[in-house]
Amino acid sequence: VSxxxxxxxxxxxxxASASRLLDSQGLQIVGCASSGAEAIVLAETLQPxxxxxxxxxxxxxxxxxxxxxxxxxxSARVVLISTRSEDELAELIADSQAVGxxxxxxxxxxxxxxxxx
Amino acid sequence: MSKSEQAxxxxxxxxxxxxxxxxxCVVMADASGRVVEFNPAAERTFGYTREEALGxxxxxxxxxxxxxxxxxxxFARFVETREERLFGRRLELTGMxxxxxxxxxxxxxxxxxxxxxxxxGALRDISEARRADDDLRRLADEQAALHxxxxxxxxxxxxxxxxAAVAEEAALILDVPxxxxxxxxxxxxxxxxxARGHLPMNLGDRFPLDAPSVMAxxxxxxxxxxxxxxxxxxxxxxxxARKAGIRSAVGVPVIVNDRTWGAIVAADTExxxxxxxxxxxxxxxxxxxxxxxxxxxxxxxxxxLANQQAxxxxxxxxxxxxxxxxxxxAAVAEEVAQVTGIPLVDISRYEPDTSTTVVGAWGDHPFSVxxxxxxxxxxxxxxxxxxRRPARIHDYAEISGAIAAxxxxxxxxxxxxxPILVSGIVWGVVAAGWTDRERLPEDTELRLAExxxxxxxxxxxxxxxxxxxxLASEQAxxxxxxxxxxxxxxxxxxxxxxxEEVGKLLEAEVTQLYRYxxxxxxxxxxxxxxxxxxxxxxxxRLTLEGRNLSAMIRDTGLPARxxxxxxxxxxxxxxxxxxxxxxxxIGCPVIVDGVLWGTMAVATFQPEPFPPGAEARLxxxxxxxxxxxxxxxxxxxxMASRARIVTAGDEARRRxxxxxxxxxxxxxxxxxxxxxxxxxxxxxxxxxxxxxxGRVEQVLEGVLDDVREISRGLHPAILSQAGLAPALKTLARxxxxxxxxxxDVEGRLPESIEVAAYYVVSEALANAAKHAHASxxxxxxxxxxxxxxxxxxxxxxxxxxATDGSGLVGLEDRVEALGGRFTLExxxxxxxxxxxxxxxxxxxxxLETVRLS
Numbered sequence: 001v002s003x004x005x006x007x008x009x010x011x012x013x014x015x016a017s018a019s020r021l022l023d024s025q026g027l028q029i030v031g032c033a034s035s036g037a038e039a040i041v042l043a044e045t046l047q048p049x050x051x052x053x054x055x056x057x058x059x060x061x062x063x064x065x066x067x068x069x070x071x072x073x074x075s076a077r078v079v080l081i082s083t084r085s086e087d088e089l090a091e092l093i094a095d096s097q098a099v100g101x102x103x104x105x106x107x108x109x110x111x112x113x114x115x116x117x
Numbered sequence: 118m119s120k121s122e123q124a125x126x127x128x129x130x131x132x133x134x135x136x137x138x139x140x141x142c143v144v145m146a147d148a149s150g151r152v153v154e155f156n157p158a159a160e161r162t163f164g165y166t167r168e169e170a171l172g173x174x175x176x177x178x179x180x181x182x183x184x185x186x187x188x189x190x191x192f193a194r195f196v197e198t199r200e201e202r203l204f205g206r207r208l209e210l211t212g213m214x215x216x217x218x219x220x221x222x223x224x225x226x227x228x229x230x231x232x233x234x235x236x237x238g239a240l241r242d243i244s245e246a247r248r249a250d251d252d253l254r255r256l257a258d259e260q261a262a263l264h265x266x267x268x269x270x271x272x273x274x275x276x277x278x279x280x281a282a283v284a285e286e287a288a289l290i291l292d293v294p295x296x297x298x299x300x301x302x303x304x305x306x307x308x309x310x311x312a313r314g315h316l317p318m319n320l321g322d323r324f325p326l327d328a329p330s331v332m333a334x335x336x337x338x339x340x341x342x343x344x345x346x347x348x349x350x351x352x353x354x355x356x357x358a359r360k361a362g363i364r365s366a367v368g369v370p371v372i373v374n375d376r377t378w379g380a381i382v383a384a385d386t387e388x389x390x391x392x393x394x395x396x397x398x399x400x401x402x403x404x405x406x407x408x409x410x411x412x413x414x415x416x417x418x419x420x421x422l423a424n425q426q427a428x429x430x431x432x433x434x435x436x437x438x439x440x441x442x443x444x445x446x447a448a449v450a451e452e453v454a455q456v457t458g459i460p461l462v463d464i465s466r467y468e469p470d471t472s473t474t475v476v477g478a479w480g481d482h483p484f485s486v487x488x489x490x491x492x493x494x495x496x497x498x499x500x501x502x503x504x505r506r507p508a509r510i511h512d513y514a515e516i517s518g519a520i521a522a523x524x525x526x527x528x529x530x531x532x533x534x535x536p537i538l539v540s541g542i543v544w545g546v547v548a549a550g551w552t553d554r555e556r557l558p559e560d561t562e563l564r565l566a567e568x569x570x571x572x573x574x575x576x577x578x579x580x581x582x583x584x585x586x587x588l589a590s591e592q593a594x595x596x597x598x599x600x601x602x603x604x605x606x607x608x609x610x611x612x613x614x615x616x617e618e619v620g621k622l623l624e625a626e627v628t629q630l631y632r633y634x635x636x637x638x639x640x641x642x643x644x645x646x647x648x649x650x651x652x653x654x655x656x657x658r659l660t661l662e663g664r665n666l667s668a669m670i671r672d673t674g675l676p677a678r679x680x681x682x683x684x685x686x687x688x689x690x691x692x693x694x695x696x697x698x699x700x701x702x703i704g705c706p707v708i709v710d711g712v713l714w715g716t717m718a719v720a721t722f723q724p725e726p727f728p729p730g731a732e733a734r735l736x737x738x739x740x741x742x743x744x745x746x747x748x749x750x751x752x753x754x755x756m757a758s759r760a761r762i763v764t765a766g767d768e769a770r771r772r773x774x775x776x777x778x779x780x781x782x783x784x785x786x787x788x789x790x791x792x793x794x795x796x797x798x799x800x801x802x803x804x805x806x807x808x809x810x811g812r813v814e815q816v817l818e819g820v821l822d823d824v825r826e827i828s829r830g831l832h833p834a835i836l837s838q839a840g841l842a843p844a845l846k847t848l849a850r851x852x853x854x855x856x857x858x859x860x861d862v863e864g865r866l867p868e869s870i871e872v873a874a875y876y877v878v879s880e881a882l883a884n885a886a887k888h889a890h891a892s893x894x895x896x897x898x899x900x901x902x903x904x905x906x907x908x909x910x911x912x913x914x915x916x917x918x919a920t921d922g923s924g925l926v927g928l929e930d931r932v933e934a935l936g937g938r939f940t941l942e943x944x945x946x947x948x949x950x951x952x953x954x955x956x957x958x959x960x961x962x963x964l965e966t967v968r969l970s
Contacts, residue, residue, distance in 0.1 A: 011783045019791040056778065056838065063839075064307075083782040086827060088834050091846050094824055104786040105755050 002028045003109075003116060006048035006076070008039040008065065010058035018107055024104070026107035032052050036065040043069055043076050050116050052107075055082040055089060059091070070097035081107065082108050142240040147233060149195045150174040150189075154237070158770060162242050164215030179215040180239075196234065204228060212240065220244045224662045255290075262286035263401050270409040277320070279409050280311025283897030287383060287402050288313040291395060295363065295384040298406065301326070301336050301377060310379070312635040313830050317360050328352030331368035335380040337839050341400070343367040345390035369399040381406065417702040428452035429567055443486070443574050446477025450920030453549065453568050454479040457561065461532075461550035464572065465498055469725055473498045476545070484523075492515045493518030501546045507562040524550070539576045545571065594618035595737055602745040611745040612644030616717070619738045621644045623731050625719035627697065629655065630707070630742065631667060632715035640667045641717065656692040663687025666704035667716045674713060676736055678703040705739040709746040717742060732739045740885040759934035764869045767832075771868070774831040782824050833875060840864070840872045845898060848879055852912070853886040854894050861899040870955050873931050874898060874907050877939075880924045881909035882950045889913025889949055903957050910950040917943035925951070 003026045009015050013031040022027050030046045033039035036057060043051055051069055055062035066078045078098040084092060086101050093101045100115035136156040138141050142163070145154035146739055155170035163170075163179050164241040172176055180188045194200070204226050212222040223243045231236035266286055269279050284296040298311030308325045329352050333341030341672035344350060345365045347358045358366065366384040368746040370377045381403050385391050389643040436446050446464045452464040464477035464486060475488045479717060484490070495516040500508035510516065510532045515522040524530060532550040536543045546567050598615045606614075608961040616628035628650045631640035647653055661668040679685070680701050685694045693699065697720075701925040703720035715738045721727065796810045796967045828834070842860045849856040865871070876898055885891040891913030898907045919941050928951075934938040937955035 011779065011787070013787045013789070014783055017787040017794065021790045021794045022796070023632075056834075060780075061838070065370055084826070084828075084834055087851070088829065088847070089838065091843055091850065092835065092839055093135050097173055105789050105791060105818060 002026050002044045002087055003049045003113060004030045004046070006031045006033065006042055006046060006051045007032045008036070008051060008057065008062075009081070010034050010060075011054075014054075014104065018104075021107065022109050022112070023041070027092065027109045027112065036046040036060045036068070040068060040072075041066060044072065048076055051076045051078050052081050052102075052112070055080050055084070055092075056105075063092055066096050066098050073093060077116050099100050121420045122410050134426065139239075140241075143237065144170075144240065145229065145235055146175050147235060150176060150192050152178060153235065153690065157855060159240070159796040162214070162240070163212070179214075181211055181219045184211060189214065195236075199234075201228065209243070211244070219342060221247045223791070232439065253603055254680055257920055259290050259401065262290050263405060266402065266405045267408075269619070270405055270412065273412065274409075275833050276409075276413060277310070279406070281313075282394045283381065283402050283406055284311040284313035287381060287399060291383045291391070291398060293359065293383045293385045293391070295382075295386075297382040297384070298371075298379065298487075299324075299382065300379040301330050301332075301729065304334075307332050307379070313784070314384075315340065315361075324354060328354045330354035330358075331382050335368040335370045336377060339370055339372070339377045341367065341369045341396040343391065343396070356704060358384065362601050364388055365390045367391050367395040367399060369396055369403045371403045371406045371410065373407045373414065376897045378407065378410055412798075414432060421718075425456045425564065425567070428456045429571065432571045433478060436571055440575075442575070443476065445572070447479075447486075448546070449568050450477040450479035453547065453565065458565055459548065459549040459561070460552060462548070463550075464537070464547050465543040467498070473546075478829070481722045490520060493520055495550050496548050497532055501534045501536045502543055505536055505538070507533065507566070507883075509533050509562075511557070533561045535569050537563055537569045537572050537576065539573045543558050544573065544576055591622055591734055591737070594622050598738065598741045598745075602741055606745075608745055609640045609644070613646070613741065615738050615742050615745075616644050619717065619719055619735060621717045623703075623727060623734060625727075626722045627653065627699065627720045628717065629720070630715060630717050631659070633667070633671065633713060634658075635660075637661070637671050637713070640715065640801050653697055656688075659692060660688045663690060664685075665689035665942060666702055670704055670706045670716050671713065673706075674706055676703065676705040676732035678727065678732060698722045700724050700855060703727045703732050703735060705732060705735045705737045707742050707746070709743045714743065714746060760869070760936065763873075763931055763934045767869050771832045772839055774828050774834070775837075777828045777831070778834075779823055782821065782828065784934035785817060785824065789814065789821065792817065795862045832872075835869055836869075838873055841874055841898070842865060842872070845878055845896065846877050848875070848882060850895065852882045852894065854882065854891050856882065856894045856896055858896040859898070860896075862902065862905070866900070866905065866957060869935055870905055873928075873935055873937070873955060874905060877907055877928050877951065878909055878952050880928055881911075881949075884917060884949070885909075885911040885913055888917065889915070891948070900957065905957055906952070907955075908950065908952045909946060912948045915939065917946050917949045928953075 002059070005022060007015055007018055007022075007029065009032075014033065015034065019029045019032060030048050031042045031056070033042050038053065039053070042048075047104055052063055053062045053069070062080055062082075066080065069076050078096075080093055080096065080101045081096045082089070082101070082105050083101060083104050086113060089101075102111055133959045136154065137442055139158055141154055142159035142161075143154060143156040144152060147153050151172055151174055152170045153404055155165065155167045155464065157167075160166055161648070165178065175192070176185045176188050204621075206225070208224040210222050210224050211679055212218050212221050221243045223241040225239045225241075226472075227237050229237055263286075266279070269282050274282075280298040283299055287297040288294065296312065297309060297316070297317060300306040300310050301307050302323065304582050305326050307326055309318055309322045309324070312318070312320060324330075324332065325497070326336050329344075331342050331344055331349050332354070334858070337583075343366065345357050346354075346685035347363055347365065357674070359505070362383070362384055363384040366371055366382055367815045368380045368382040371379040371381065381399050383391060383395055384401055411815045429452075432445070432449055435448055450462045453459065461480040462478065463475050464662050465473045466476050472489050473492060475484045475486050478484060478486055492502065493516070493816055495510075496518065497508055497510060502508075513521045513530060513532075524532070530550055532547045532548055534548040535545060537545040549565060549566050551557070595618075598611065601611050601614050603874050612630055616630055619625070619937075622630035628646040629642070630644040632641075633644050634641050639658055642655050642657050642659075645653070645655055659665075659667070661671065664679070665687060666679060667689070669679075677700075682690070682699050682701060699720040700722055701724070702718050702720035704716045706713055707717055717735065718736060719727070719731075738834075792810060794812050796807065796814070799806050799810070801807075835843055835847050841862050845858060845860050867872075882894060882896075885894045889911050891911035894909060894911045896907075896909050897906070917925065919929050921938070925941060928940040929941075929952040932953050932955060935955055938955055940952045941949070941951075943949040
């Protein structure tokens with residue numbers, strides 16, 4: 001059974017290319033959100049297995065969104081993603097409720113699967 | 118008649134005539150000693166008539182009983198032996214008159230030729246001659262005695278020796294058991310200063326002259342006096358005389374310079390009064406004593422003058438050596454007292470109000486140095502101040518008030534005061550006082566005046582010196598403040614310094630700096646200094662209604678003074694003057710760039726106002742305040758622009774970083790993902806294409822890494838992402854040297870503050886790792902009040918410097934641009950400590966805060 005995945009990023013170009021790639025790699029991309037509010041709604045509606053959250057979501061804070069997503073009744077597993085390296089934000093990532101972090105350049109279904117399982 | 122008969126008759130007649138005419142007594146006696154001839158002279162001398170005498174023996178007739186036996190023996194021997202040894206010689210014997218009185222006689226004996234034996238004696242009463250002799254001898258004795266006394270006088274013998282000698286000599290000359298030398302005192306007493314004989318009194322005893330006595334009479338009349346019989350005389354002195362067995366006494370005045378100085382008294386225990394000559398003979402001694410005393414007084418005068426000259430010289434030396442005023446005043450008071458013999462001397466200074474302060478005192482003085490009292494009408498200080506001339510007080514009982522009361526408590530007395538005139542101003546008064554009502558010596562004023570002139574000289578010297586010293590300290594104070602201003606110290610620092618310097622310089626208790634606001638209707642507290650060091654509850658804002666310095670300065674634009682705040686009204690009076698206890702003050706405008714900005718004022722809790730000219734001295738400092746403010750304006754503009762540059766730079770970097778992240782980086786990332794998708798769609802057999810795509814992917818990775826590095830260098834993502842605390846923790850984690858970090862920062866801070874703090878810690882950690890070879894670094898970042906404090910301390914080799922080429926220079930610039938402080942301590946071998954303080958409000962805001970606060 002393929003993982004149902006929601007991608008949250010304020011960059012439309014990234015959403016498109018990431019969806020296509022992960023879809024091609026066997027993930028089921030159930031939705032894409034470009035803001036925190038949208039993400040909350042979609043997550044509630046679509047009940048994805050995993051939510052990919054961009055840490056720097058425009059003016060919003062990916063960590064804050066992570067807290068809100070994981071605080072909901074049916075907790076989604078969040079994987080934080082960023083163009084920055086993990087090293088730059090390690091403390092924040094460690095302190096967050098996310099199951100892990102992926103550099104956007106290292107994005108792949110396998111990596112996500114490894115983090116979620 | 119025969120010729121011989123005639124001749125005999127003639128002889129008899131001649132002899133008879135001679136006997137009748139002879140001045141000497143001629144007495145003839147026969148061998149039995151009976152008188153056979155007794156001439157008229159003998160009748161006169163011995164008091165017997167010829168008829169009475171004839172037939173009686175010489176012995177019973179003219180020889181005193183106590184000599185008769187000797188006479189009879191001698192006469193009998195002569196009759197028997199006819200020895201003529203005694204004839205022809207002048208003999209001196211004692212004769213006796215009919216009334217039994219004895220008297221000295223001169224006797225020459227001869228024998229009448231033939232028989233029966235007849236002895237003729239010629240006698241002469243030599244009482245007169247003897248008396249003249251005695252008188253001569255006595256005169257000689259007296260002269261010798263007087264000569265001895267005169268020698269003592271000429272030799273300037275000590276007074277007590279002289280008086281003792283006078284008493285002794287007079288007693289011997291007058292043949293009396295007692296003589297006394299008395300000195301009359303000004304209080305109607307007399308002091309025994311010389312005596313001879315065992316008297317029931319001692320030298321130095323004082324006797325009141327209110328009872329009848331020789332001394333009292335002499336003192337009263339200035340003439341000789343006598344008491345011939347003490348038995349009936351009343352009073353203690355007469356009783357004392359009786360106790361000594363004295364029956365009569367004579368006193369003669371000692372007149373010195375027309376004044377009855379004293380008396381010499383001769384007293385006798387005999388019943389008979391002292392002879393009339395006693396007065397005259399004592400007078401010889403009194404004259405000598407008077408001369409001696411006059412000499413002594415003259416000598417004393419000379420010594421006194423010499424002493425005074427010496428005293429003046431000593432004081433003058435103190436003046437010339439610029440001795441401290443208190444030392445000088447003490448010396449003057451002492452010298453005046455010593456030289457004049459005045460028991461109480463004080464020097465007082467007139468204060469600007471109606472009081473006087475004692476600055477020097479000598480003697481058992483009721484007012485010690487530092488005592489301050491109000492002028493009271495009629496007192497010396499009031500009189501001297503009024504008249505600018507010397508003044509006298511003859512009786513303190515005639516004056517009312519505390520001073521007079523204090524004087525009376527000490528027995529009243531008299532006093533003289535002489536003004537100390539400095540540059541035409543009555544600066545003070547030198548006062549001399551006596552505790553009893555002794556007459557004031559006439560020349561006291563003159564003698565005091567010589568000292569007051571020296572004091573005046575000293576004071577004007579001192580004032581000149583004080584002026585110089587004040588000028589010097591003022592210059593130094595101005596220099597210190599000016600240095601701060603030139604160094605562009607923070608205005609708060611300048612204000613603190615200037616208020617302190619001004620306060621100390623003007624001997625104020627409080628200095629305050631206020632800034633006008635509210636269209637000059639009120640002032641706002643800016644800075645202050647207090648002498649006590651205790652910060653007072655200065656109101657933050659004062660409205661300027663009523664009479665106050667700030668209002669006066671606002672209205673005139675000129676310095677202002679209030680010498681007496683007791684009538685102060687309005688908020689200044691209610692909130693500042695009365696609560697703080699301010700009595701007087703002066704203020705000056707602070708004009709910044711031509712605009713009245715505020716006021717600087719000094720105030721005192723003392724009743725004395727500030728001296729004239731204090732405003733000018735204050736003004737010199739307000740100009741520095743103005744310069745500091747003006748500088749601060751320029752400075753703050755500069756600081757603001759520097760801060761803006763830094764902040765703008767930071768913003769630009771963050772924006773670029775963001776743009777890179779959101780744009781370039783994202784697109785490159787997307788491109789990479791696209792590439793992966795494309796790669797996945799290419800059939801596996803097209804290995805060549807796969808390889809090519811893989812190479813493109815790697816290039817893309819490289820580009821992304823580069824961009825990420827650039828991005829990271831532009832701005833630390835975590836700082837904008839999460840703030841200072843996480844960012845610093847990240848730094849600590851990534852540090853090559855172990856870090857112990859303590860961060861106490863709540864929430865987010867202004868970006869430039871966060872960035873500056875972040876870079877300081879970052880650079881310090883890099884230094885610790887790269888240069889200091891430290892084994893541990895302690896980082897502390899805290900926010901307290903309006904300030905962020907950051908400290909980075911390592912245990913490395915030290916020796917770091919914020920020199921060109923060091924990353925620290927940029928940090929220092931950055932911190933100072935933000936209005937903060939950067940300090941670097943890095944002694945070789947003792948590690949490095951970097952500390953910064955940053956105003957959270959930002960540099961521009963901070964300066965504005967200072968100007969308004």
